[in-house]
Amino acid sequence: xxxxxxxxxxxxxxxxxxxxxxxxxxxxxxxxxxxxxxxxxxxxxxxxxxxxxxxxxxxxxxxxxxxxxxxxxxxxxxxxxxxxxxxxxxxxxxxxxxxxxxxxxxxxxxxxxxxxxxxxxxxxxxxxxxxxxxxxxxxxxxxxxxxxxxxxxxxxxxxxxxxxxxxxxxxxxxxxxxxxxxxxxxxxxxxxxxxxxxxxxxxxxxxxxxxxxxxxxxxxxxxxxxxxxxxxxxxxxxxxxxxxxxxxxxxxxxxxxxxxxxxxxxxxxxxxxxxxxxxxxxxxxxxxxxxxxxxxxxxxxxxxxxxxxx
Numbered sequence: 001x002x003x004x005x006x007x008x009x010x011x012x013x014x015x016x017x018x019x020x021x022x023x024x025x026x027x028x029x030x031x032x033x034x035x036x037x038x039x040x041x042x043x044x045x046x047x048x049x050x051x052x053x054x055x056x057x058x059x060x061x062x063x064x065x066x067x068x069x070x071x072x073x074x075x076x077x078x079x080x081x082x083x084x085x086x087x088x089x090x091x092x093x094x095x096x097x098x099x100x101x102x103x104x105x106x107x108x109x110x111x112x113x114x115x116x117x118x119x120x121x122x123x124x125x126x127x128x129x130x131x132x133x134x135x136x137x138x139x140x141x142x143x144x145x146x147x148x149x150x151x152x153x154x155x156x157x158x159x160x161x162x163x164x165x166x167x168x169x170x171x172x173x174x175x176x177x178x179x180x181x182x183x184x185x186x187x188x189x190x191x192x193x194x195x196x197x198x199x200x201x202x203x204x205x206x207x208x209x210x211x212x213x214x215x216x217x218x219x220x221x222x223x224x225x226x227x228x229x230x231x232x233x234x235x236x237x238x239x240x241x242x243x244x245x246x247x248x249x250x251x252x253x254x255x256x257x258x259x260x261x262x263x264x265x266x267x268x269x270x271x272x273x274x275x276x277x278x279x280x281x282x283x284x285x286x287x288x289x290x291x292x293x294x295x296x297x298x299x300x301x302x303x304x305x306x307x308x309x310x
Contacts, residue, residue, distance in 0.1 A: 004058030010210035042067035051199030059304035070203025083191035087178035100188035117147035204231035229279035
C-alpha cells in the first residue's frame with residue numbers, strides 16, 4: 001500500500017494546524033500500526049482561522065515547496081476601531097481609534113493591491129536572529145521586523161456596517177491577512193484586527209473539495225498525479241524504464257531518459273521541458289520524483305521512488 005499522498009482538509013476554527021495534523025496522523029497510525037509514515041502540512045492556518053489545509057504524507061512531504069508557494073484565497077472579516085496585540089480575536093486589546101467611513105476604506109483599498117511591502121505581525125513565526133518573532137513579543141519586547149514583498153492579486157470589500165467589513169482576498173504565499181487589516185486601518189487613521197478568517201483556495205485546490213479531519217484515511221488520500229503536477233506549475237514526463245536504476249541512485253540522466261511519446265505528449269501540455277522542474281512518473285503512473293534541466297541532461301532534485309521497479 002502506498003502511503004505517499006495528500007489530503008485536502010477543512011480545518012475548523014479553534015485547533016492549531018499542527019493539532020489537526022497530529023489528529024490525522026494518530027488515526028492513520030491506529031489503522032496501520034506497522035507503518036511509519038511521515039506527515040507534514042503545506043502552509044499553516046492560525047488557530048482562530050478555518051478552511052483549507054493541505055496535509056502531505058510519506059514521500060509527498062518532499063513536495064511541500066510546490067504545494068506551499070501557491071496563490072491563496074481568503075474570506076475575512078476585519079473589525080475596525082480597535083487593535084489587539086496578535087491582530088486576531090484571541091489577543092488583548094492594545095488600542096482604540098475612530099471608526100473609518102466606507103468612503104475612506106474604499107479610497108484606501110487600491111493602495112493595497114498589486115505588489116506591496118508588508119511588515120509581518122509581531123506575533124508571527126518569522127525568524128529574527130534565530131528566534132521566532134512571537135516569542136520575542138511574548139517576552140514583552142518589540143520584534144525588529146523588516147518589510148517583505150507580497151502580491152495582493154485581488155482585494156474586494158463586500159460589505160461594511162460601520163464596524164466590521166467583509167473582504168475577499170487573493171494573494172501570494174507569505175501574505176499576512178492580519179497585517180493587511182492593520183495596514184488598511186492605519187491608512188484610514190484607524191485600527192483593526194481580523195475577527196474571522198477562512199481560507200477557501202490554495203492554488204488549484206478549493207475548500208469545497210476538502211474533508212473534515214476525521215474523514216482523512218488511506219481510502220480518502222489523494223495521490224500525486226501528472227494532472228496535479230501540472231496544476232502546481234510543474235511539467236510532467238515519463239521515465240524510460242532503462243534508466244530507473246540510474247535515477248534511483250540520484251545520478252544525472254541524459255535527455256533521452258525522459259520519454260516524450262504517447263501519453264507523455266499530453267502530460268507536457270505543449271510546454272517546453274526547460275520551462276519548469278519536471279515531475280517524473282513511471283510507465284505505470286507512479287510518482288518517482290522531481291528533475292530539473294541541466295547543461296548535460298536532467299538533474300535529480302527530489303527522490304520519491306520506491307526501490308522496487310514498476
